Amino acid sequence: MISNGSRRRDITVADVAKAANVSKAQAARALGNYGAVSDDVRERVLAAAEELSYRPNELARSMNTGKSHTIGVVVGDIENPHFGLATRGITDTAKKSGYNVILVNTDEEETAEVEAVQVLLDKRVDGLIVAPASSVETEHLRRVYDSGRPLVLLDRAAAGLEVETFAVDMTAISYDSTRYLLEAGHRRIAFVSTLKTDRPYVAGMELASSQISERLDGMRRAFEEKGLSQPVDLVRLNAGDAESIKRITRHLLEGPDAATAIVASDGLIALSIVEAIQELGLSIPADVSFLMYDDFAWTRLTTPPLTVIAQPVYEMGIAAASALIRQIEGRKPSAPSTELTARLVRRGSVGSPAPEKPSPDGGAGHAPNDNQFTPA
Template structure:
């Protein structure tokens, strides 16, 4: 085997010391920026390190100092733009404070999350930001907290775990958006979510996600306050791939007492729901109204543009990183804690119930609103 094909040996502190003609201890102090060392020695060591392309052994450094300047982030689905934007907020904030980020995707699987947390702790991250796959099965997070490791929850809370949590109150915005649909005359409102469940949804059942539980509770309250029965038979969980989402959409729209409005719990689901509505030859909002959680660029590129629940996702990620860094540095949390609110963005995808004149939300009367819903651009993330 040629020397070109062989793996190059890592440059060590001893190599740098030899090239700079100083002791190994002097080189280590200069490279680690600690202890007493003359300016002449420091310059010679740094010049030698640059010439040799020296890279510090971060694991060894973290073992010596107890700090790795690294944050571990665990999310359910990095394909979901919601988590992509939140992660951008985390990394931008972490970078400003000198921290690197290690990101692990769990596919919303609790066992994978347990393993991800273990791997990150083994890598000696200074703290963890976790969007828990389950708000109920959180023993692994409890152990992290009880061990005194810095921990912040993102987007979802965990039952009986008193740690800093950065999330929107989904019950409030769900109540508001459901009232918007009720005001338009809708009584058969479907809700489609990826949340995994072994049983068919029924009112009062314990759900594994605080986010989905709060959204459904907001819907239930809005129906109750308006004097109408909540259509729990139109709640669909276990929406997996695009095919299953389209199947669930057809179920709620083609049943004996079909939905007149559909709510998608996130942007990935929304894409497949809109696709299913197109395949069925239905029009938004003339035949079926549509509302979704999260506001992304593509939601404004459809005909008509979609009504959404907009969340300050980037800001939430940034706040989670800032909260974690305060914990790592031993500083107290902000009091009061930052609050984040979602907003209902009215566009053109909610209209009156089909077959009624309706006095509810107005939608565009332009010619484009009378055709099948479609994208005005193919550049969809």
Template sequence: MSSNGSRRRDTTVADVAKAAQVSKAQAARALGNYGAVSEEVRERVLAAAEQLSYRPNELARSMNTGKSHTIGVVVGDIENPHFGLATRGITDTAKKSGFNVILVNTDEDTAAEVDAVQVLLDKRVDGLIVAPASSVETEHLQHVQDSGRPMVLLDRKAGQMDIETMAVNMADISYESTRHLLQAGHRRIAFISTLTTESPYRAGMLLDSSQIADRLDGMQQAFHEQGLPFPEDLVRLNAGDAESIRRITRDVLLMPNPATAVVASDGLIALSVVEAIQELGLAIPADVSFLMYDDFAWTRLTNPPLTVIAQPVYNMGAAAAKALIRQIEGLPPAAPAPKFTATLIRRGSVGTPAPQKNSSAESRAGHRAQIGSVHADLT
């Protein structure tokens, strides 16, 4: 029988030792860079390893040393460019320090996150970076911390856990951006998020995400500071997919007392919101103003360019990796702790509210659609 389809046997430490004409123990010490071994033996072993294309058994090494040189990263939605950029910051930093990264996506599902954390622990990762799907259901993360396994949180807090967290203060930037919209004359400001809730939003309700809770707190502060009622009816959560985002956008723009400005809580939501505005034949900002979280290249290519809240996402990921590696190496946290600030970048998508000459936004949108005036198209 031909052996072409047979699996080639992996090169072992014994093979390297035989080729280098040293003992297996000497070869193991030279390859593992531990113990006493002469420079001459080390060079022979490394040369033999290269000639034989030897690759170390990482599982066996981790069992022997207690270190796998891997970091587990758990995020909610890798399709979201926000997490993609943060993960790039993590992997770039980890690679420079000799660590590999195992990435797990949870679709913002807490049960999936619990499983992901356990799988990574079973794979003997040296530490975890987690963007919690829930800031309320955090028992599994508390268990990790109690076990002494190094862990850092990214982007979101986890209840009252005292743990290093790399995130922006969202309440402050949300307050600033809402003031910007209020100063432009807007009073009906919609906020759209994928956060899942069992009931419509009401001020003061407990939210699973610290990020979304902080953003809404900032919005409410800006309204209340001006003595204005906060439009709870325009806070729309559960925007699970592109179609639901477009439906929600149509709803807030076509209701009897419609939104005059829309805030999208991330880049994926923003794309579907802009698409829905196009479909309605409305113009940005002539008919509706628009503001979104995160700054990506495409936001500068729209007509007009979009006003955004830029976050130092890559730097947050890099800082999370640095903090975790310090924990793994038994070092204290960096002092002072890194702080991250978001920036409101004002472009052309925020204007004054359009005068409503017709009885509803629906008739206004219908009129614009009839004359074919679509000004918010992507280039």
């Protein structure tokens, strides 16, 4: 058994100072990159630190400099490839600038987000990037902003909070994609999202997510321009796990008033919807057309390849991290913020609606309205 006394102790600033033949204060300034120190001293200290395999005590250094060189990132669902790709853009950018990243997942729960923000502040992160679980309940973000701590929002805006926000305006691209479906002949267009609400969707209701609100606004605008009413009974929120998404899909595709096209609000939802369509023995796009948000490699490998709304997700992460680091370092913007726009990529999953099949009794019939909402 190896005793604790035989373990190699950590190398300290004092050890580096002794090896470099300088004072402890000089070594600390050279290693922390603060204060005045000559080039000769800096070179000797850094050489000694490398030879001794010195690793700085980040907590002590942050107390000396007021900077931890750490960024806190809070997202709703890291399993969602959308946030995974955005986070990669953040971490790549942070690493190039000498910053570490602490990532927290909240499962889109507001309470978890409030706690996550406080934990990151307690860990003395230099700034925060947050994808708000709610664009409405944002008092905790207001407190961060009022405290002067650098804050950037990712993917979603926060009402009444004027901070740099890096997100795509979804209204225009949702309008374009809906018009594309309408021009193909579709009228019964469904929309499926995991956004949590306490009641079924009705047109114009306040939603907690700016992204989903914009997407539904764009859809409604496209219907109205055609002189049509958006079928709000086909807007399904509160989609949860894979089984609930498949259940919603089955309900959307039942009966003579079934959806003829489905729009999935993210890649995880899309996978479960496509699986449910296959389990029903239906074909895309012969029986139902399909369109989804975000463009991932697998969407090009299906038969047929899927029509998608491609967002610059990685670039969104880069832009958010760059803006936060600029704030942390006290630099002013050198150019206008990066313009983030989405585009419709037309592939093979959208076609004309299938001919209506009469019900056995000759009646019109209606698909069940399973909004999967959670009672308050």
